[in-house]
Amino acid sequence: MADDKVDSLLKEGRVYRPSQETVASTYIQDYETAYRESIQNPEAFWGQAAKELDWFTPWNKVLEWNYPWAKWFVGGTCNMAYNCLDRHVKTWRRHKVAVIWVGEKGEERIFTYAELYRQVCRCANALKSLGLRKGDRVTIYLPKIPEQMVAMLACARLGLIHSVVYSGFSAPALESRIQDAESRLVITADVGYDRGKAIHLKPVVDQAVAHCRTVEHVVVVRREQPGVTLSAPKEIDWEDWLRDQPVACEAEPLDSETPLYILYTSGTTGKPKGVVHVHGGYMVGTYLTTKYVFNLKEDDLYFCVADPGWVTGHSYIVYGPLLNGATILTAEGKPDYPNPGRWWDIIAKYGVTVFYTTPTAIRLLMRYGEDWPKKYDLTSLRVLGSVGEPINPEAWEWFHRVTGGKKPIMDTWWQTETGMILVTPLPSVPLKPGSATRPFLGVEADVVDREGKSLPANAGGFAVVKKPWPAMMRTIYKDPDRYQVYWNTIPNCYTAGDVCRKDKDGYFWFMGRADDVIKVAGNRIGTAEVESALVSHPAVAEAAVIGKPHPTVGESIKAFVILKQGHQESPELIQSLKNHVLTELGKIGVPAEIDIVPSLPKTRSGKIMRRVLKAKELGQDAGDISTLED
Numbered sequence: 001m002a003d004d005k006v007d008s009l010l011k012e013g014r015v016y017r018p019s020q021e022t023v024a025s026t027y028i029q030d031y032e033t034a035y036r037e038s039i040q041n042p043e044a045f046w047g048q049a050a051k052e053l054d055w056f057t058p059w060n061k062v063l064e065w066n067y068p069w070a071k072w073f074v075g076g077t078c079n080m081a082y083n084c085l086d087r088h089v090k091t092w093r094r095h096k097v098a099v100i101w102v103g104e105k106g107e108e109r110i111f112t113y114a115e116l117y118r119q120v121c122r123c124a125n126a127l128k129s130l131g132l133r134k135g136d137r138v139t140i141y142l143p144k145i146p147e148q149m150v151a152m153l154a155c156a157r158l159g160l161i162h163s164v165v166y167s168g169f170s171a172p173a174l175e176s177r178i179q180d181a182e183s184r185l186v187i188t189a190d191v192g193y194d195r196g197k198a199i200h201l202k203p204v205v206d207q208a209v210a211h212c213r214t215v216e217h218v219v220v221v222r223r224e225q226p227g228v229t230l231s232a233p234k235e236i237d238w239e240d241w242l243r244d245q246p247v248a249c250e251a252e253p254l255d256s257e258t259p260l261y262i263l264y265t266s267g268t269t270g271k272p273k274g275v276v277h278v279h280g281g282y283m284v285g286t287y288l289t290t291k292y293v294f295n296l297k298e299d300d301l302y303f304c305v306a307d308p309g310w311v312t313g314h315s316y317i318v319y320g321p322l323l324n325g326a327t328i329l330t331a332e333g334k335p336d337y338p339n340p341g342r343w344w345d346i347i348a349k350y351g352v353t354v355f356y357t358t359p360t361a362i363r364l365l366m367r368y369g370e371d372w373p374k375k376y377d378l379t380s381l382r383v384l385g386s387v388g389e390p391i392n393p394e395a396w397e398w399f400h401r402v403t404g405g406k407k408p409i410m411d412t413w414w415q416t417e418t419g420m421i422l423v424t425p426l427p428s429v430p431l432k433p434g435s436a437t438r439p440f441l442g443v444e445a446d447v448v449d450r451e452g453k454s455l456p457a458n459a460g461g462f463a464v465v466k467k468p469w470p471a472m473m474r475t476i477y478k479d480p481d482r483y484q485v486y487w488n489t490i491p492n493c494y495t496a497g498d499v500c501r502k503d504k505d506g507y508f509w510f511m512g513r514a515d516d517v518i519k520v521a522g523n524r525i526g527t528a529e530v531e532s533a534l535v536s537h538p539a540v541a542e543a544a545v546i547g548k549p550h551p552t553v554g555e556s557i558k559a560f561v562i563l564k565q566g567h568q569e570s571p572e573l574i575q576s577l578k579n580h581v582l583t584e585l586g587k588i589g590v591p592a593e594i595d596i597v598p599s600l601p602k603t604r605s606g607k608i609m610r611r612v613l614k615a616k617e618l619g620q621d622a623g624d625i626s627t628l629e630d
């Protein structure tokens, strides 16, 4: 066995036990017992959790399970925004800081719960003034500024369905998401900032909505001076829109199963899936996971680096922490701009206690060395978190060491579709670097074979969940068949699409995706999406895309392209292909490498065998190639 492999196995064997003091301070001190009890009667467990939140009318049944369709808290009425705001504003927490926002240029905006409540109410009244009604869709295409969460919560307050689109997506990608959701309104900004550069969003929206018949208005947050010109009455300035609105607006009592949002994510085909989450169950799931995983207490300062354009931002910047009445810190910009001390500086300056980040960011900061974190006082930190892709033991150890060597790292495994964290440590649980540890309370996760049979220790298989959980997606928007695939691939299980093994202690070790989805810097992208962008270039006949292991971003995109007759390989052509993907899809889809090839490996039925390309690229055995055409 190679030396590095032995090293990494030895490292995998390391166990970090929490101090007695840590255990004593946690809500769940004995995970094993709590877990056993929770899955003996998951409905009782989740019903109990739901009682910690406010309901306008109580449910009469916790779960109605009509495989694979779930309804949670049946008959109950509630409102996500009411629980995020009104529940706190009614108490002393109205004076508590809800959100600290730090801009890329170092600006700071602070909202107490009362101020956030007023802004959300104003925005909700403004939405009403445009005639928007319960069930209508609103697309939010904003950079990481507070208006993003204000708009989300205002939609929730009225029962409008928000569809947040990450501001790095290009016009065609934005357009297809607006078209699919049939949004009546788009909320955007003039610019976002990226490493000091203004990224102009308004022209992207102009291009995207040009063909969207359903869009009646575009609201624009203007950050730059002089402000971009807007063409009335369709285009409205955010400030004008809110200015004269009353600061009170009743939260709509909504049936538990009322959709809260649609969030588009990548699958195995070129068309993104509109994952639908609802008010009731999603509220209970994000509330409880935020509380227990980070052991959130009244005096915590919670810093999550995600962008609300992704699900982590929805569940663990906006909804979960606000449901808990926490103080949230959110910062625009990159971890190494203006320098690699950016996040450590924020942690020290504000006294952050919970810091939730990603393996890609940790590996990036690792490259700049330990001197950067050493310059700052990080003693306020109490609990750390990681999400989005597997964290390798080296990055785990580094993160652990530079933050003081004693803070537990919560490696949280979940998905856009699952809505909430499913496999994760709790601060009281012994940790093994590189393992996401054990299922969350009330969640029956397992590793199984294709038939759904549980596998013995250390056998690689598929990560599944065997019972419904409250924050699970309810459907794929306008595509119920695609929803059913998740529950019909492996009998009686929800199939996540991840390969995994469980060790002898029942610890989960996630190993990556089993399908044609790749994770670049934790961002999810389908090989088919990149391929269809490539083949829409006039010089391309065919394209195949694979994910290739990368030391910093986890996986990088490599494309193999067959050119149409009459086109020659050249550096200019390669650049033009990359630019084309940038315009079609956005930055996250651009291949790091493009090889021009004369042919692609295919099955006899004409399907491209990406597995063969990948094996060849990595110098590995391609396995069974009996179906290969030639």
Ligand code: WT7
Pocket (backbone or CB within 6 Å): 265, 310, 311, 312, 386, 387, 388, 389, 390, 391, 411, 412, 413, 414, 415, 416, 417, 436, 496, 497, 498, 510, 511, 512, 513, 519, 522, 523, 524
């Ligand atoms: C996929 C879901 C989870 C919210 C952000 C991403 C991978 C996520 C982990 C982890 C190993 C992880 C999986 C999963 N993933 N967290 N802690 N360890 N893998 O949500 O974009 O829907 O992606 O991210 O492959 O299926 P997403």
